[in-house]
Amino acid sequence: MKNSTKILASAVAAVALFFTTSVNAQDSKALRLGIGLNAGLPTTTGYSFVIGGDLRLQKDFSSNVSGILSAGYNSWSLKDSYGGGSFGMIPVKAGAKIFFAESAYVSGELGAGFGTESGSKTAFLWAPGVGYGFDNGLDLGLRYEGAEVSGASLGQVALRIAYGFKL
Secondary structure (H helix, E strand, C coil): CCHHHHHHHHHHHHHHHHHHCCCCCCCCCCEEEEEEEEEEEECCCCEEEEEEEEEEEEEECCCCEEEEEEEEEEEEEECHHHCCCEEEEEEEEEEEEEECCCCEEEEEEEEEEEECCCCCCEEEEEEEEEEEECCCCEEEEEEEEEEEECCEEEEEEEEEEEEEEEC
16 A cells, blocks of 8 residues: 555544544534535646535534544636646545634645546645634635645645534
8 A cells, every 4th residue: 555545544544533532521512514615726737727515524622623524526627728628526635623713724634536537546635724714604715725646736726615504
């Protein structure tokens, strides 16, 4: 097994462990499900835009630290001068949000991107970001998302607009 696959599997297992065990006996730690729309500007030559959506599960561990698991779909559009068309990727990521002010946060996620076309290889994903979660459930985030596969890389700067439901 490749080192990057081992690291990814270990990270996902660690976050899953946090979600399935209780950090403390109180039930006051919130669990939320967010539904988001993502729009991105590629940082890689040849692409015009990225559009997608995701589901994100968020578990609060303390008043300022939350674990997150997310999965979704992104469509990368190629510029006409590069042949046009698009391809899809299913990102699956795990990470954390750290609130540095009451509702403002920094986040970091690691994961895998599964191509939807035949013969696609799995990409390693990493995504640092910043955001703001409003009391009414609205969440606005801005992130850089990088994808690395077989020595090649893709990148985007994406805006995420989401609504979270308490579970």
